[in-house]
Amino acid sequence: MFPSAMGMWGRRGRGAGGPEQLRARRREQEAALRKARRQQQLVSKRLLREDSLVNGDGQAGEEIAAEPLSDQELLQLLRDVQRGTDERKKLLSRLRQGLQHKETQQKFVRLEGSMRVLTGLFTSSLADVRMEAARCLHELSHSNDPAVAEACLPATSYLLTYLSGHSVEFTELCVYTLGNLAVESETVRKQLLPQGIIPALASCLQSPHVAVLEGLGYLLSQLLQATEAPAKIIPLVLDSALPLHMLRLVSSNLELGMGVAVEFAWCLHYVVCSHVNNGLLISQGIVSTLVLLLLDLASAVVEGATEGLELLLCPVLRCLSNLLAEDEPESCKVQMQDERLLVAVFLFMQRFLQQHPFLVQECLWLLNNLTADEPIFCSALLTLDLLPALLQLLPCSGTVTLLALTVLCNVAEKGPAYCRQLHQKAVLPSLLSTLALSDAQVVGQSLELLHLLFLHLPEAAADFLSQAGLQALAQHRDNPPLQERVRALEERYLQPAAATPVSPIGASAAALPS
Structure with a gap:
């Protein structure tokens, strides 16, 4: 299950708990998210x-199998x-x-x-x-x-x-x-x-034949998914030339065909998920390779060439997401600090929302990991005016809504200037809609976002009251998983005195960092 974010309700002010506790809480949430979205x-x-098989004319044929042999x-x-x-x-x-x-x-x-x-x-x-x-x-x-x-x-x-x-x-x-x-x-x-299958694979990956390369990717992916792979297979793979070959084949600009890139993107995903030695992959350029690939794929989407792209996008997005979910993702984030990456992610979500909604979840998962504890990406999301596109995902319901709310919470965590931007982009009407949903997890994450907004921007509480916010909360007062948080919101922020705007916090707040 996705986390309900109850742990955030004990905060008092922006710096409460200290950075270590914030990071620890983030790691707990990411662990729960990873468990929830683990792919079979x-x-x-x-x-x-x-x-x-071929027919007599040399064309590919289909054979009807004979009866079983006695x-x-x-x-x-x-x-x-x-x-x-x-x-x-x-x-x-x-x-x-x-x-x-x-x-x-x-x-x-x-x-x-x-x-x-x-x-x-x-x-x-x-x-x-x-x-x-x-x-x-x-x-x-x-x-x-x-x-x-x-x-x-x-x-x-x-x-x-x-x-x-x-x-x-x-x-x-x-x-x-x-x-x-x-x-x-x-x-x-x-x-x-x-x-000697590992050195044999490393040698064969220099083959010029696309059909052979695709088959080798299939063979390697089966080995990497074995139960014993993290202990017995992946260390051998990392000690060989295979990682560099995989990166080369994934970043071949699809000259070798989509099939080859897809197979080896999944291979990289399985290695990353093993956590055996992701530092080695990072040092060999996996982050920059995959970011550049995503930018190339975004260009293909703009040009209308989207057939089959979802097959490659899924493992690539997962690779980057899981690299960012490491305990020390700073080196990854430094290599990803390219505003075009955010634009590409939103482009994918817009293009594939109807046909392949599972990709929107993958994009949001990456966006969540990019914005967690990272002001640079939160600022870019706002300055590039990507927030309206994110708010448009809230009515989707289910996992998409939950992840979109989590990203919004990441932004709101950064303080008054960010909350003011959210407020100006009409986040409150969107939250009133999500509060009307029956999904307790979605409602719980909506309550968390309200808490952050009211904490950093008291006038948002007054606006919430004027938009019938108390009535929206009332339906959850008797819901056991939510009633404590509803009561905390009402008592702390929505009492008449608490909801009266004081000196506008956002007026003197620093501008969003570039």
């Missing part, structure tokens, strides 16, 4: 079946394929079709010597036989039965060897087969590490 891991399997048919196929006849490729093709069925896969791996035969054919000197055997292995790798994946263990060293050389189609097939096997079995991953 994108572990998946991919099947190249259609891509590997025990006797499997035995006969294995006998025939070992005889070395000219029919090997045809026999392997028949086997591959049968292996599209779960029951045939399980029968096959239980047959004594079956994997030894298939592995032998996979290492054949005949290219067409080797390719068909690779397709059979690929079908097996797509099984969701760990026993089937582990039966493929004898082939992993050859799959790694074949990552370099041979045809693009064959290499791509080997890459995705390894990725599928790595998803299913920790036993397979344990074997791949000492066999």
